[in-house]
Amino acid sequence: MSVAVWENELRLLSDLVDHPSEGTNDWWELVDETASSADPLWQQGQDRWYQQDYLVAMQAFQQSLVPLDLAWDEHQNQFLDNSESSADSFNDYHDASEARDRAVQLAHRLVFCSYCESDGNQVKQARKHLIMGLYLLLSNRNMRTKANSKETTLLNDAWMELMLSFEEDPACRILARDVAEMAIKSSKGRGVGNCGWHHKMQRPGYMVPGLKGTPYISGENQPAWCKTLEDHWEIILDEYDDIVKSKTLSVVGAGDRGSGQDDHRVVGAGSKWTEYVLFGTGSSTGDAPATKALLEQHLPDAVSLAQEGGGEIIFSRLAPGSHIQSHCGPTNIRWTGHLGLIVPESAESCKIRVGDQWHSWQEGKILLFDDSFEHEVRNDSEQERVVLLIRLWHPDLKTNQRSSALEAARTKKDKAVEKRYAPPF
Template identity: 35%
Template sequence: MEISQSIGCWWRGLQLWYNDQDYMQAIDAWEEAMSFISWANDELFVDMSLKNSAIQERKYLTLDGDAALLSELSPLLLFLAGCYLDAQEYQKARVTLRRCLALTSFDAERDSTTNKRDLFHRTVRECIFCVEEDPECLEPWVEARELVQYAIEVNQQLEQERLGEISEANSVPWSDPWQRPGFLYPIKNQDSVYDRLRHPSWCRLLEEKWGDIRNEFDRLIHRPGGARTLSTSPRHWPAVGSGEHRGGAGAHDGSVVAPGGDWREVVIFGSGENPRLAPCTSELLEQTCPDAVSLARQGGGEIVFSVLASGTHIRPHCGSTNLRLTAHLGLVIPENDEDHKRCSIRVADQWLDWEEGKIIVFDDSFEHEVINERSTLRGVLLLRFWHPNLPKEERGIALQKALDAKSDDELQRYSPPSPSNDGVMMLRAMEKSRCISCSRHGYSSIRLNTRSLTFECQCGQSIDS
């Protein structure tokens, strides 16, 4: 194998991407770069999970003695997989991530430096995203749990081999396969479900006022033009994931609704809010639940009336961060019938049932799903509130880190790495630095000097500081 040919194609792709903005031709060049490598035959991995196929790919490359040499290509493989995911070419993404996970896991075990471990963790996250987005993956939550468990096991093995030399900052970000949000902040003593003894004191106040909240909910359900019975979904409410829902901010949320389901919300506080729709409830929440209202106002959550129509299944998924907990106040809960059909929520491995006038509290960064198999709709008041084990003085910092991480993930989609592992160039691409001459920043300002294979600003200033 000639890895030098792959590196040459890598540089050519960078020229096409940064200088010519010819993104499709750049991807073609990177695909050519991978064609020089002797990978395992794809037929070996039919019906195999992404984690298990990566382990088999790694065995193949290790036996051939190529894994150490090929690990140099891992950053490009990860970027290329992201391109495929954006184009919804899931099979190509899966093959590329299989190879990337094989190499990054091997590399992380050889070299426990921050860069190697971070690349492995990023690869695991991208693998999770792949299986969750791929419509051909029948049980993506099962594969996602398997991937996180694999990452945990790799980390544990490293800690044992290196006698605990792995620092906390450099360790695997996950500790539980059930908990895999997009952003995971180090919070002590996290649980998936919180019993009533650990509920915030305002939970009892809301339960005492649940009748008033229910009356306001009923008025919203039955307003002119809306549903007249609880067996019909309120069509005048925005469907979760629609353009009307949360001002379009929750567009991705609808992807977890199984076909034929109907999930609708009215936002009281948070993105797309309208507190005037429920003035009594809004006033009560501002007086009694400042941790929920403040989180919503800072963009970290929302407070909504939520309805789930009969026959709706919200498939297993995880929330975006672990900075918050979620409370559900039962407002309209379908009665159980003779068929014992389910109207419940599963959080991790525990099923919970709602009761009218009662609150349940859970951490939605843990895997959860919701099912309403009964004949009428289910309605709750849903509140997100700051995690009680997150110190108040860290709230703003933690939320900003979550927002920055989301922004960084998006920018990395447009910022292909270089074979020289140019960290200064990546800082410019990720909008962490500006040109000292023209103040430009971001990936669109970068140009590759094809003679010296160094990077410059669009204005011609060298990117070296």
């Protein structure tokens, strides 16, 4: 489906975000009348799931949601036919605790089913169920003002899954920004319902509040260590040359090291992105001694982050004609630096976009940015691009906060995986 089609699909959700005081009785009445009869089917799906009969379980889950699908389709058609929201205020019944609990239960089912569908490459159905789940949660007045932590987590999980569904689809990637903007707008004034994002271009999976979001750090605002590495860049390049003469660089995301195994998802078709790890999981001893000594002396923040498993320091090579697709890093607790070592002659043919601005590398110069902002890399030249890639702690994150912030990011990622394997009641 094209961007235009999905923009249309998102209109009903967008309208509710823009007009949060409105809801639709018809949608709720249809759900209330039909959805309860589907409970036995959902239970059958659960039973099959825990018997590891996942395909049959998924079919039961989807079948149990058919009444909701039909009600949603009718409601959406009415909305689109009117070309405006025909929503009425919720009546007292739909603000009642029973209706609220039922809405949360149905939203849980819709979001979980979307996980199964997404993992099964049923992208269209997954997105539809995420939109439906978000609408159920956002259209309840009580939930808008008194959402508890579990409901907030469910809401944010749905926003994240929908955003990633578009971000990972080259044809519809631009819509990831629209989803993030809706999530941010719906969070304003919500209190515990805050999604954590503040800018549609900064969409990491884990956000530490209070850290300044700066997509690109210009030369005059860079820390002192940048100048030190720039002064020694030719030594670093010589050590890179020594390594590639005797050793093979690993394909990024190939699983040769414990971290970074999801990085292959952002490598464009026909592209080649390789690395050699200096600090972090998969690193070797005895190589690039001068480079490592410089980093340990002048950039201990980067070394400690790599040693704690929150990043890495690598030689990064992007082959000619390669493209690293638009994406956001996993968390805002770190910055990323690139020291240009081998840069194609034409700056226009090899560049990086951070946020909505394009930048080019220079040999012997540091390019510093916050990779939690949307970014992509293009090497449209006929030459390779090589940088010393450095991850380092965000400067606003206090030393005594670092380990706990990294652990919280890991915990959130682990829980996000666990939720995909635990069907709700």
